Amino acid sequence: xxVTSIDVAKRAGVSQATVSRALRDQPGTSQATRRRVRDAAxxxxxxxxESGRSLVTRRSRRVGIVVGELSNPFYxxxxxxxxxxxxxxxxxxxxxxDDGEHGPPTEPIFDGSLDAVVLTTSRAGTPLPDEIERRxxxxxMVNREVAPHGRARATCVPDNVAGAAAVAELLxxxxxxxxxxxxxxxxxxxxxxxxxxxxxxxxxRGIALHPDAIRQVPFTLxxxxxxxxxxxxxxxxxxxxxxxxxxxxGALDAAARLGLRVPEDLTVVGFDDIPLASLAPxxxxxxxxxxxxxxxxxxxxxxxxxxxxxxxxxxxxxEVTLRLRRTHAAPEPSTGxxx
Amino acid sequence: xxVTSIDVAKRAGVSQATVSRALRDQPGTSQATRRRVRDAAxxxxxxxxESGRSLVTRRSRRVGIVVGELSNPFYxxxxxxxxxxxxxxxxxxxxxxDDGEHGPPTEPIFDGSLDAVVLTTSRAGTPLPDEIERRxxxxxMVNREVAPHGRARATCVPDNVAGAAAVAELLxxxxxxxxxxxxxxxxxxxxxxxxxxxxxxxxxRGIALHPDAIRQVPFTLxxxxxxxxxxxxxxxxxxxxxxxxxxxxGALDAAARLGLRVPEDLTVVGFDDIPLASLAPxxxxxxxxxxxxxxxxxxxxxxxxxxxxxxxxxxxxxEVTLRLRRTHAAPEPSTGxxx
DNA sequence: GTGAAAGCGCTAACAT
DNA sequence: ATGTTAGCGCTTTCAC
Numbered sequence: 001x002x003v004t005s006i007d008v009a010k011r012a013g014v015s016q017a018t019v020s021r022a023l024r025d026q027p028g029t030s031q032a033t034r035r036r037v038r039d040a041a042x043x044x045x046x047x048x049x050e051s052g053r054s055l056v057t058r059r060s061r062r063v064g065i066v067v068g069e070l071s072n073p074f075y076x077x078x079x080x081x082x083x084x085x086x087x088x089x090x091x092x093x094x095x096x097x098d099d100g101e102h103g104p105p106t107e108p109i110f111d112g113s114l115d116a117v118v119l120t121t122s123r124a125g126t127p128l129p130d131e132i133e134r135r136x137x138x139x140x141m142v143n144r145e146v147a148p149h150g151r152a153r154a155t156c157v158p159d160n161v162a163g164a165a166a167v168a169e170l171l172x173x174x175x176x177x178x179x180x181x182x183x184x185x186x187x188x189x190x191x192x193x194x195x196x197x198x199x200x201x202x203x204x205r206g207i208a209l210h211p212d213a214i215r216q217v218p219f220t221l222x223x224x225x226x227x228x229x230x231x232x233x234x235x236x237x238x239x240x241x242x243x244x245x246x247x248x249x250g251a252l253d254a255a256a257r258l259g260l261r262v263p264e265d266l267t268v269v270g271f272d273d274i275p276l277a278s279l280a281p282x283x284x285x286x287x288x289x290x291x292x293x294x295x296x297x298x299x300x301x302x303x304x305x306x307x308x309x310x311x312x313x314x315x316x317x318x319e320v321t322l323r324l325r326r327t328h329a330a331p332e333p334s335t336g337x338x339x
Numbered sequence: 340x341x342v343t344s345i346d347v348a349k350r351a352g353v354s355q356a357t358v359s360r361a362l363r364d365q366p367g368t369s370q371a372t373r374r375r376v377r378d379a380a381x382x383x384x385x386x387x388x389e390s391g392r393s394l395v396t397r398r399s400r401r402v403g404i405v406v407g408e409l410s411n412p413f414y415x416x417x418x419x420x421x422x423x424x425x426x427x428x429x430x431x432x433x434x435x436x437d438d439g440e441h442g443p444p445t446e447p448i449f450d451g452s453l454d455a456v457v458l459t460t461s462r463a464g465t466p467l468p469d470e471i472e473r474r475x476x477x478x479x480m481v482n483r484e485v486a487p488h489g490r491a492r493a494t495c496v497p498d499n500v501a502g503a504a505a506v507a508e509l510l511x512x513x514x515x516x517x518x519x520x521x522x523x524x525x526x527x528x529x530x531x532x533x534x535x536x537x538x539x540x541x542x543x544r545g546i547a548l549h550p551d552a553i554r555q556v557p558f559t560l561x562x563x564x565x566x567x568x569x570x571x572x573x574x575x576x577x578x579x580x581x582x583x584x585x586x587x588x589g590a591l592d593a594a595a596r597l598g599l600r601v602p603e604d605l606t607v608v609g610f611d612d613i614p615l616a617s618l619a620p621x622x623x624x625x626x627x628x629x630x631x632x633x634x635x636x637x638x639x640x641x642x643x644x645x646x647x648x649x650x651x652x653x654x655x656x657x658e659v660t661l662r663l664r665r666t667h668a669a670p671e672p673s674t675g676x677x678x
Numbered sequence: 679g680t681g682a683a684a685g686c687g688c689t690a691a692c693a694t
Numbered sequence: 695a696t697g698t699t700a701g702c703g704c705t706t707t708c709a710c
Contacts, residue, residue, distance in 0.1 A: 002451070002703095004702095004703060004704085005703070005704070014680075014681085015680065015681045015682075016681090016703090016704085017680075017681065017682080017683095017704095017705080017706085018679085018681075020703095020704065020705060020706090021679095021680085021705090021706095024705090028679060028680080029679070029680085030679060030680090033679075045449075045474075047445075047446055047449040047450050047451075048450060048704070049394070049450060049451045049702090049703055049704070050390075050393075050447075050450040050451055050452035050704095051389075051393040051394040051399070051451060051452065051702085051703080051704085052390075052394055052702075052703030052704035053703080054389075054390040054704090055388070055390040055391055055685095055686045055688085055702090055703080055704070055705090056685080056686050056703090056704055056706075057686090057704085057705065058686085060390070060452075062433070069419070070415050070418055070419035070422060071415075071419045071614065073412075073415070073614075073615075075415075076410075076412070076414075076418075079409055080408070080409035083409060083434060083436060084436075087436050092433060092434070092435070092447050093433070093434045093436075094401070094431060094432070094434070095422060095433070096431070097423075097426050097432075106386075107386055108389075108431050110384075110386040111386050111387060111388060112341070112388045112389055112390060112687095113389035113399075113401075135384075249618065252619060252620060253618070253619040256620065257619070275410065275412075276412075279588065279621075280591060280595040280596070281595065281620040282618075282620050282621075341687095343686095343687060343688085344687070344688070345687085353696075353697085354696065354697045354698075355687090355688085355697090356688095356690085356696075356697065356698080356699095357695085357696060357697075359687095359688065359689060359690090360689090360690095360695095360696085367695060367696080368696080369695060369696090372695080387687080387688070388687055390686085390687080390688085391686075391687030391689085391702095392687080392688055392689075393688090393702095394686090394687080394688070394701095394702050394703065394704085395687090395688055395689045395690075395701075395702050396689065396690095396702090451703095
């Protein structure tokens with residue numbers, strides 16, 4: 001059977017309450033008792049039962065992370081720094097997978113087993129943040145945000161508009177005029193903002209983004225591949241801005257299949273700079289988002305709000321930088337039709 | 340304040356115990372009451388407190404997964420199917436990160452908050468499996484095992500020896516004689532078995548693996564790159580067997596830096612077939628391990644043992660298959676020195 | 679500085 | 695079919 005604090009109390013010759021106090025180094029326990037209790041606990045291999053403790057303290061030192069499918073390489077890239085930050089602060093990460101269809105299960109979020117929640121998969125119109133807030137559970141949205149119609153929300157997101165605009169500048173500077181984009185879903189802030197930032201910056205430089213060259217698709221590898229294949233067939237371009245690296249990887253895959261050379265025949269630019277993007281055989285030109293910094297900001301704020309629920313929420317926007325690698329070039333004279 | 344079953348009871352006009360029974364569809368509750376209770380619970384947004392339930396049932400429907408750093412692409416590849424299997428069976432995955440230095444924290448494993456544990460980072464000599472077993476917590480080792488000196492252990496591992504032998508056969512058949520290996524750490528079953536299987540199979544074909552051509556290093560990208568660079572400088576080979584895909588990716592990176600063409604100048608073969616290996620620009624020849632099947636076997640067995648602790652443990656060995664892609668070739672006459 | 683007792687919210691055993 | 699009661703293991707008053 002399980003070792004309880006009563007067992008430890010018997011062995012140390014003290015009361016059960018003293019065991020509880022001594023093991024938590026509460027003031028009001030003598031050095032001597034503390035040692036006797038510690039020894040007894042160690043000898044018995046005592047570990048306090050989490051449910052017992054949590055029932056009375058209303059704390060679990062566990063934080064839920066709502067994430068998309070881990071087979072999508074973006075999520076491990078985002079999850080890794082979040083997990084590091086949580087663990088370094090003494091919190092245990094609980095995965096709440098969101099398959100993207102029905103949204104995440106809500107029971108584990110509301111059953112009191114989590115001190116806070118990190119949301120990374122939010123889509124416009126989701127009722128989840130409101131409900132989490134109503135129940136008084138601290139949360140933060142990382143990478144994706146949902147437009148707060150009214151009050152502010154704790155968010156940590158990259159500067160999507162600036163990043164996309166930088167890509168537009170790059171493409172125009174290189175001389176591309178026939179450009180397209182694999183945009184993300186319209187109901188994600190990353191998808192919407194990166195498309196808007198790209199289109200607006202192009203327009204400022206006098207380049208129009210043809211409707212046929214805009215494909216709003218899920219942030220998946222297969223969507224990237226298939227959509228790129230279709231785009232090349234229906235509306236050829238010399239440069240393709242992909243709203244994230246996963247889509248860009250798919251586009252690279254499509255280009256390879258179709259015998260298009262990158263960057264000679266096609267320029268591909270991504271967004272995020274996940275570790276995969278910098279692999280030698282990939283060398284993707286992309287907008288680098290410091291996901292570690294994003295996670296640090298988010299978790300620091302989240303933990304602060306666990307400790308002080310009255311703390312005002314903060315909206316952090318992370319600077320991004322264009323990372324030039326090997327998938328961009330000027331259009332070839334024969335291919336790049338200009339005016 | 341939090342909504343409790345007492346609040347629901349008041350609203351439904353029944354006792355608190357009836358609420359508990361009705362919401363769990365226990366036999367011995369009338370249809371009518373069940374509906375009234377459900378309605379009241381829904382109206383109040385009632386979700387049972389996990390710690391209260393867990394304290395009495397001794398079940399949490401949470402399973403811990405001890406994993407290595409998520410920045411190492413092998414772990415997301417393994418974690419993804421494990422998480423899928425757990426979630427589809429109604430369990431929530433709790434991440435217990437093992438940085439590889441001090442081993443994972445043990446308190447969250449022993450504090451009664453997990454119904455079972457999945458171990459993926461085990462090293463020879465670790466006391467963890469013994470201690471988990473002593474405490475009566477169901478567990479299974481996936482991918483890595485530790486030699487059970489005595490009783491059997493629940494394990495799900497690939498056939499490392501057969502896989503490594505298949506690579507040896509391939510290299511010999513291609514005509515390679517100067518071969519090397521980036522082996523994994525000696526205290527991991529994957530590292531030790533893949534090296535042994537490779538060396539023995541080579542020996543059977545009359546090829547000796549030179550001690551200088553064996554490098555036992557951590558399963559990381561940087562170790563792969565750096566060790567490959569060193570190996571090429573000190574003891575050039577025409578074919579390199581890497582004990583996993585991550586090391587192989589590192590080797591590919593090193594080859595690219597040194598201007599070695601793959602596969603013309605160098606054959607590189609990996610192990611695992613993580614998703615990255617099949618990316619178009621990578622095309623790694625490797626030993627495919629069906630990690631989804633591995634996870635399915637492991638979690639099915641684990642869940643069966645949660646439900647029936649008396650169940651005898653099973654040791655599953657997963658068949659592997661050689662996946663030929665584009666990083667292997669016969670040695671070039673000039674380079675491949677034979678007899 | 680320490681013990682006794684209450685109580686967190688739930689399930690389960692026992693009545694009826 | 696439902697109410698009453700006990701109790702899971704812990705933290706936290708409240709005495710002393």
